[in-house]
Amino acid sequence: MAGGRPIRALNVAEKPSVAKAVSGILSKSPSSGGLRVRDGRSRYNKIFEFNYTIQNQHFHMSFTSVTGHLMELEFEERYRKWHSCDPVQLYQAAVKKYVPEDKLDIKRTLEEEARKCQWLILWLDCDREGENIAFEVVEVCTQANRNLNIWRARFSALIDREIHYSMQHLVRPNQLFADAVDVRQEIDLRIGASFTRFQTMLLRDAFNLDFNTDDKNIILSYGPCQFPTLGFVVERFWEIQSHEPEEFWTINCTHNSEEGIATFSWTRGHLFDYTCAAIIYEMCVQEPTATVTRVRQQEKLKYPPHPLSTIELEKRASRYFRMSSEHTMKVAEDLYQAGFISYPRTETDSFSERTNLHMMVQEQQGHPVWGSYAQRLLDPEARLWRNPSGGGHDDKAHPPIHPTKFSAGEAGWSQDHHKLYELVVRHFLACVSQPAVGAETTVDIDIAGELFSASGRMIIAKNYLDIYRFESWGGSMIPTYNFGQQFTPATLTLDSGVTRPPPPLSEADLLSCMDKAGIGTDATMHDHIKKLLDRFYATKDSNTRFSPTKLGEALVMGYDDMGYELWKPYLRAMMESDMKAVSMGTKSKTEVLETCLQQMKACFVDAKSNKEKxxxxxxxxxxxxxxxxxxxxxxxxxxxxxxxxxxxxxxxxxxxxxxxxxxxxxxxxxxxxxxxxxxxxxxxxxxxxxxxxxxxxxxxxxxxxxxxxxxxxxxxxxxxxxxxxxxxxxxxxxxxxxxxxxxxxxxxxxxxxxxxxxxxxxxxxxxxxxxxxxxxxxxxxxxxxxxxVSRGRNVRSQEADAQEGESSIPCSSCGAPCVLRTANTANNRGRKFYSCRPECNFFVWEDNINEGGRVTRGNISRTTSNPSRSGGRGRGGRSGRQSNDVAFVSATGEPISGRCFVCGDPSHFANVCPNRGR
DNA sequence: GCAAGGTC
Structure with missing residues (x-):
C-alpha cells in the first residue's frame, strides 16, 4: 500500500529531448496526475512535472535537463593569458571546474529545484561522459541542498518497459566512470594548451604563413585528436609521394563466340618479373589452344547495410552526396530537432528486439516515391521483409538512426535536408529487406598449363537494391561454355601496367581511420576533421579528398624529425586504455594523471629543446x-x-x-x-x-x-x-x-x-x-x-643516375641512338639499360652488351595494348615450333613477328632458346 | 587566443 507524504524528487537528463521522452513515459499512468510543463530559467530546458510511485512510495517528480556538460575545466586566472607563464608550467598549473556563462541559467534552475527536493535522480546518458555530467549535476545540486538522496537511473533505450524498470531499480552513481573523464579532460587541457601556445608563439611570427585570411592571429593548435587526424592525412600524402611506379606484366585472353565476347584474366594476376611473364606468354602463344577445365554456377547474395550509426551516416552522406561530415551532422541535428529522424549521435548499429520496426515502415507507405516499396515490405506474400542484422555495436543509449516521422518533404527544407532524410529512410527500409540475389558463372580455362578465368553475373532478385538506390550490383553476360570444350583465343596478349599510388584520403576514409584508431567519438569526429581545415592544416578537394597544407606537413615533419610520434594515434590509444583502467578501478585517477602528465611534460621539454627541428x-x-x-x-x-x-x-x-x-x-x-x-x-x-x-x-x-x-x-x-x-x-x-x-x-x-x-x-x-x-x-x-617523385621521407639518392642520358648506342632494331638510363623497378633498381625511342620500344640491359658494344641479348617488344584494341589479331595459332600468326602485339596493336628475346633469333622462342642461362 | 567532450 502506498503511503506517506509524497517525496519531491528532481530528475535530470542529459538533454531536453530525453527529459521530455522519459517524463512522457513515466506520466502515462492515470495516477500521475497528468504531465505538466513549466519553464525553467533556460529557455531550452523545460521542467516537466508528474506524480509517480516507486516501491509503494509516492513521489512528486520534477524532470529537467542540462545540455551536455554543465562545467568546463580551465586553468586558474593567472595562467589564462598566453604570456602569463612558460607553457611548461601548464603541466602543474592549478585548474578548476566552473560553470561557463552560457550554462548559468541551467545551474540556477538546478539550484532552485534542488532546494525544493529530497531526492535527486540522475538520468544522464549511460556512458562515461554521462556519468561525469551526473557528478557535475550532483555538485551543483548538493551545494544548494546538502541533504539530497542521490540516485542514478540506468537505461539503454527510451522504451516504456525499460524506463519504468530503471525507475524501480535505481542505483548509486559510479564515481570511477566520472573519474576516467576527469583524467581525460585534464590531460587534454594541459597537453593541448601547452603545445598550442608553444608552437603558435614559436612559429607564427617567424614565418610568412601565406594563407588567404584576414586573421593575422592564426593559431597553430595541437590536440590529441586533431593532430593524429592530421597525421593520417600527411601519412597518406607521403605514401603517395614516395610511391615508385613499378611495371608489371599480365596475360589477357579473349574469345569470341556466337553468344558474345568473353574476357579471361590470368589466374596469376600479374608478375613484376618481365622475363618470367614473357616466358610464360611465349609458352601460351606456342600452344594457344584453350581447354575449359571448370564451369561453376553459384548463387550469390548481396546483403543490405547494417542499421545506421553516426559514422556510417557521415561516411555515406560524404560518398553519396559529397556532404562534409560536419554539414551532415548539422542537417541531421535539424531533422532530429524537428522530429523527423531519431537521435543522430549513436554508435549503435542494431535494433533492439523490442523496436516496432513494422510500425516505422507503415509510416512510410504514403510516400509518393518509396511508399509502394514500404507497402511491398509489409505484404507477407511479397516475402521482401527480413529482420535486420546488426553490426555488433551498441552504445546502450540510443537506437540506430531511423525515421521517426513521415515526411514527403517540408517547406523549409534545403536540398540537403531532403537528401539526408531520404538516405535515412531508404537505409532503414533497406535494412529490413531481403538481400539481392544473383547467379554467378565462372569459367576456368587452361592454355599451355596456365590458368585463366572469366565470370558473368545475372541478377535474379534486386530486393533491397530496389530501394537503396545508392548501391548497385552490375550484371554481366558470359557466353555458355562446357567442360572440356576447346577453342582458340581471339587475342592473347602480354600487357604491361604500372603500379599506382593510393589516392589521397577521402572524408569517408578519414572517418574510418579515426574510428579504427579510436580518435574522437561519434559526436566529435566531424569537429576534428573540420578543425584541420579551419587551422589551415589540410585542404579538401571537390572529390572530398584531403591533402595536407604546407603548414600541416611542416608541423608533422618537425615532430617526426624530432623522433616523436605525437602525430600518430598512439597517445590517444594509451589515454583510452588508461581511462578504461580508471573506470574499471584497476588504476587510480591520480596515478594515471601523474604518470601521463609526467611523460607528456618530459616530451614537451624535449620538444622545446629540439625546436630547431x-x-x-x-x-x-x-x-x-x-x-x-x-x-x-x-x-x-x-x-x-x-x-x-x-x-x-x-x-x-x-x-x-x-x-x-x-x-x-x-x-x-x-x-x-x-x-x-x-x-x-x-x-x-x-x-x-x-x-x-x-x-x-x-x-x-x-x-x-x-x-x-x-x-x-x-x-x-x-x-x-x-x-x-x-x-x-x-x-x-x-x-x-x-x-x-x-x-x-x-x-x-x-x-x-x-x-x-x-x-x-x-x-x-x-x-x-x-x-x-x-x-x-x-x-x-x-x-x-x-x-x-620518390622522396617520401627520405630523399632518394640521385647519384646512381649520374651518367644517365650521357651515353648511347645504335638501336639494333631501328638504328636510332638508344640512351642509357637507370631502372627504378623493385626487381632491377639501379640496373642500367639502353632504350630506344618510345615508338621503337627496344631496350637492352647494359650488362647484356659485350665489350665490342654488341648487343648480346635483345628484348622482345613490350605490349601495352588494351586487349580490346587487338581483338581479332593473332587468331588461329597452331601448336608447333613457330607460330608467327599468333603474334606478339605491339603498343599500337600491330603484330610483331615472334623472336627469341634471349638471343634475338626469329626461329625460336626464349623458352626453348639454346643460349638461355649461359 | 589553447583541448576534447557533451549539447541547443
Missing part, C-alpha cells in the same frame, strides 16, 4: 618573416660586412625571436642573403677586427660565446670568428650543433658548397629564394620537383 621543417615550406619581436626591434644591428650578393646593403648581426643568431642583409626582403650561426651561440658581438683572409672586405670578426653544454669539450666557449668562409671552427660547430634554423647557406655563405648536416636542412632552401626544398634549384617548389 620545427624551424627547419617550417623553413622547407615558408619564407622567414621580417616581423620581429620587441626585443629584436630594440637591438641596434651591428654591421658585419657589405652584402656580397646584392652589393648594395649591409649584412648585420641579429638575434631572432627564437634566441638564435644570424647575419642577414638589410636589403631583405629584396635581398635574401643570410648566414646562419651555430645554435649553441649564447652571445655574439661584432668587433672592430677585420678578417685578413676573406674578401671582399672589410669583414668584421664577431666575438662569440657558446653554451658550454652544447658544444664538444675540445672547443672553447669564447671564439673570435669570421662569417666570410675562413672560419673552420664556426663551420664545425654548425655541423655539430645545427643552427637552430635552416642553414643551407650557413657560415660560408651561399654557394660555398657546404652541405648541411641536419635532416630537414637537406630539404631546405636558401632564405627567401623560394628554391626547391628537394633539389635546391629555383623555378619550382619542392612538391613539383621532378626529382622528388
Amino acid at each position: 620545427l624551424f627547419e621543417a617550417m623553413a622547407v615550406f615558408f619564407e622567414r618573416s621580417n616581423r620581429s619581436s620587441t626585443n629584436e626591434q630594440n637591438t641596434v644591428a651591428e654591421v658585419v660586412r657589405r652584402c656580397n650578393i646584392c652589393q648594395e646593403s649591409e649584412m648585420v648581426l641579429r638575434r631572432k625571436p627564437d634566441g638564435n643568431f644570424m647575419v642577414g642583409c638589410t636589403g631583405f626582403p629584396h635581398c635574401k642573403n643570410v648566414v646562419w650561426l651555430p645554435g649553441s651561440v649564447s652571445e655574439a658581438v661584432v668587433t672592430t677586427n677585420v678578417c685578413s683572409s676573406c674578401a671582399p672586405g672589410p669583414i668584421y670578426q664577431i666575438q662569440f660565446k657558446f653554451r658550454r653544454l652544447e658544444i664538444p669539450p675540445n672547443y672553447n666557449v669564447d671564439h673570435l670568428g669570421c662569417i666570410g668562409g675562413c672560419d673552420d671552427i664556426l663551420r664545425q660547430l654548425v655541423e655539430i650543433c645545427g643552427t637552430g634554423s635552416r642553414n643551407s647557406s650557413s657560415v660560408q655563405g651561399r654557394g660555398s658548397g657546404h652541405t648541411p648536416s641536419s635532416n630537414s636542412a637537406q630539404r631546405s632552401n636558401s632564405r627567401g629564394q623560394n628554391a626547391c626544398a628537394n633539389c635546391r634549384q629555383t623555378g619550382h617548389s619542392s612538391d613539383l620537383c621532378p626529382s622528388r
Whole structure:
C-alpha cells in the first residue's frame, strides 16, 4: 500500500529531448496526475512535472535537463593569458571546474529545484561522459541542498518497459566512470594548451604563413585528436609521394563466340618479373589452344547495410552526396530537432528486439516515391521483409538512426535536408529487406598449363537494391561454355601496367581511420576533421579528398624529425586504455594523471629543446618573416660586412625571436642573403677586427660565446670568428650543433658548397629564394620537383643516375641512338639499360652488351595494348615450333613477328632458346 | 587566443 507524504524528487537528463521522452513515459499512468510543463530559467530546458510511485512510495517528480556538460575545466586566472607563464608550467598549473556563462541559467534552475527536493535522480546518458555530467549535476545540486538522496537511473533505450524498470531499480552513481573523464579532460587541457601556445608563439611570427585570411592571429593548435587526424592525412600524402611506379606484366585472353565476347584474366594476376611473364606468354602463344577445365554456377547474395550509426551516416552522406561530415551532422541535428529522424549521435548499429520496426515502415507507405516499396515490405506474400542484422555495436543509449516521422518533404527544407532524410529512410527500409540475389558463372580455362578465368553475373532478385538506390550490383553476360570444350583465343596478349599510388584520403576514409584508431567519438569526429581545415592544416578537394597544407606537413615533419610520434594515434590509444583502467578501478585517477602528465611534460621539454627541428621543417615550406619581436626591434644591428650578393646593403648581426643568431642583409626582403650561426651561440658581438683572409672586405670578426653544454669539450666557449668562409671552427660547430634554423647557406655563405648536416636542412632552401626544398634549384617548389617523385621521407639518392642520358648506342632494331638510363623497378633498381625511342620500344640491359658494344641479348617488344584494341589479331595459332600468326602485339596493336628475346633469333622462342642461362 | 567532450 502506498503511503506517506509524497517525496519531491528532481530528475535530470542529459538533454531536453530525453527529459521530455522519459517524463512522457513515466506520466502515462492515470495516477500521475497528468504531465505538466513549466519553464525553467533556460529557455531550452523545460521542467516537466508528474506524480509517480516507486516501491509503494509516492513521489512528486520534477524532470529537467542540462545540455551536455554543465562545467568546463580551465586553468586558474593567472595562467589564462598566453604570456602569463612558460607553457611548461601548464603541466602543474592549478585548474578548476566552473560553470561557463552560457550554462548559468541551467545551474540556477538546478539550484532552485534542488532546494525544493529530497531526492535527486540522475538520468544522464549511460556512458562515461554521462556519468561525469551526473557528478557535475550532483555538485551543483548538493551545494544548494546538502541533504539530497542521490540516485542514478540506468537505461539503454527510451522504451516504456525499460524506463519504468530503471525507475524501480535505481542505483548509486559510479564515481570511477566520472573519474576516467576527469583524467581525460585534464590531460587534454594541459597537453593541448601547452603545445598550442608553444608552437603558435614559436612559429607564427617567424614565418610568412601565406594563407588567404584576414586573421593575422592564426593559431597553430595541437590536440590529441586533431593532430593524429592530421597525421593520417600527411601519412597518406607521403605514401603517395614516395610511391615508385613499378611495371608489371599480365596475360589477357579473349574469345569470341556466337553468344558474345568473353574476357579471361590470368589466374596469376600479374608478375613484376618481365622475363618470367614473357616466358610464360611465349609458352601460351606456342600452344594457344584453350581447354575449359571448370564451369561453376553459384548463387550469390548481396546483403543490405547494417542499421545506421553516426559514422556510417557521415561516411555515406560524404560518398553519396559529397556532404562534409560536419554539414551532415548539422542537417541531421535539424531533422532530429524537428522530429523527423531519431537521435543522430549513436554508435549503435542494431535494433533492439523490442523496436516496432513494422510500425516505422507503415509510416512510410504514403510516400509518393518509396511508399509502394514500404507497402511491398509489409505484404507477407511479397516475402521482401527480413529482420535486420546488426553490426555488433551498441552504445546502450540510443537506437540506430531511423525515421521517426513521415515526411514527403517540408517547406523549409534545403536540398540537403531532403537528401539526408531520404538516405535515412531508404537505409532503414533497406535494412529490413531481403538481400539481392544473383547467379554467378565462372569459367576456368587452361592454355599451355596456365590458368585463366572469366565470370558473368545475372541478377535474379534486386530486393533491397530496389530501394537503396545508392548501391548497385552490375550484371554481366558470359557466353555458355562446357567442360572440356576447346577453342582458340581471339587475342592473347602480354600487357604491361604500372603500379599506382593510393589516392589521397577521402572524408569517408578519414572517418574510418579515426574510428579504427579510436580518435574522437561519434559526436566529435566531424569537429576534428573540420578543425584541420579551419587551422589551415589540410585542404579538401571537390572529390572530398584531403591533402595536407604546407603548414600541416611542416608541423608533422618537425615532430617526426624530432623522433616523436605525437602525430600518430598512439597517445590517444594509451589515454583510452588508461581511462578504461580508471573506470574499471584497476588504476587510480591520480596515478594515471601523474604518470601521463609526467611523460607528456618530459616530451614537451624535449620538444622545446629540439625546436630547431620545427624551424627547419617550417623553413622547407615558408619564407622567414621580417616581423620581429620587441626585443629584436630594440637591438641596434651591428654591421658585419657589405652584402656580397646584392652589393648594395649591409649584412648585420641579429638575434631572432627564437634566441638564435644570424647575419642577414638589410636589403631583405629584396635581398635574401643570410648566414646562419651555430645554435649553441649564447652571445655574439661584432668587433672592430677585420678578417685578413676573406674578401671582399672589410669583414668584421664577431666575438662569440657558446653554451658550454652544447658544444664538444675540445672547443672553447669564447671564439673570435669570421662569417666570410675562413672560419673552420664556426663551420664545425654548425655541423655539430645545427643552427637552430635552416642553414643551407650557413657560415660560408651561399654557394660555398657546404652541405648541411641536419635532416630537414637537406630539404631546405636558401632564405627567401623560394628554391626547391628537394633539389635546391629555383623555378619550382619542392612538391613539383621532378626529382622528388620518390622522396617520401627520405630523399632518394640521385647519384646512381649520374651518367644517365650521357651515353648511347645504335638501336639494333631501328638504328636510332638508344640512351642509357637507370631502372627504378623493385626487381632491377639501379640496373642500367639502353632504350630506344618510345615508338621503337627496344631496350637492352647494359650488362647484356659485350665489350665490342654488341648487343648480346635483345628484348622482345613490350605490349601495352588494351586487349580490346587487338581483338581479332593473332587468331588461329597452331601448336608447333613457330607460330608467327599468333603474334606478339605491339603498343599500337600491330603484330610483331615472334623472336627469341634471349638471343634475338626469329626461329625460336626464349623458352626453348639454346643460349638461355649461359 | 589553447583541448576534447557533451549539447541547443
